[in-house]
Amino acid sequence: MTTTEWITDIALILVVFRQLREGRLDLKSFLIPLGIVAFVAYSYLDTIPTAGNDLVLIGGLMSVGAALGVAGGIYTRIRIVGEHVLIKAGAVSAILWVLGMGARMGFQLWVEHGGGADDVARFSITHHITSEHAWVAAFVLMALTEVVTRLATIFVRSRTRTVTRPVPVFDRTA
Template identity: 85%
Template sequence: MTTTEWITDIALILVVFRQLREGRLDLRSFLIPLGIVSFVAYTYLDTIPTAGNDLVLIGALMGAGAVLGIAGGVYTRIRSAGGHLLIKAGVVSAVLWVLGMGARMGFQLWVSHGGSDDVARFSITHHITSDQAWVAAFVLMALTEVVTRLATIFVRSRMTARLRPAPARNRSRSTLERAA
């Protein structure tokens, strides 16, 4: 693995740890993970192979990413306090995030340290045509996990904002207003 791969993989894993402490849900909460995964997609996603069972592999890993992302978004606490929305990743959310992002990193390590022959045999047996199919599958899995998690958090934050209690009315009303 290259230094850039290590940095991006670790950055993606650490994103959720930033949310283990409750903090304000703001634009940065969305832009940082999207920026990192966009960089990864731009750097590694040259093409999406469609021959053989490449799309089956890509679809399966994207499906896994979607499940992890939605579940991670559901298990992230969102609450309203002081006129702001606050977010805190729960333990389940953090575990799911690390599982998804860590699986990609673990696969890269395994392939580069002796697992490439096993992947080649699996690919031949299951009609996966190239290593680019694996790259596309894991990059799109990460992208899908990030986007679905953020989309789930966004939808939940809008629902929480709608349920926010109305601001207290000014208690010092005039006698004319009280009489009416």
């Protein structure tokens, strides 16, 4: 793994720790993770292979990313204080995020340094995965899908919350 890959992978994993502390849901909450995955997609997603069962692999990992993203968004606490929407990633949300982003990083380390290259090659031949580009596309799109679905879930949940304000028992000015 290159230095850039290490920094990018670690940054994606650490993004959730920023949300373990309750904070305002604002443009930064969306732009930072989207910016990181946009950089990853731009850097590593040259093509989306469609031969053999490449799209099955890509679709399968994107489905995993979507499931992790939606679940992570559901397990993020959202509350409204005044005019501000506050979010806080719960333990389940953080675990799901690290699991999804960490799995991609772990797979890459296993293939490059842990002796997994031969196993992946055999799997690819058996299941008609045509090239390493299919694996790259699948994992990049998995990460992208996880980020987008998590943020979309948080956004929708933040917009559908009803604000309940206490009703005064009596009016002190009367």
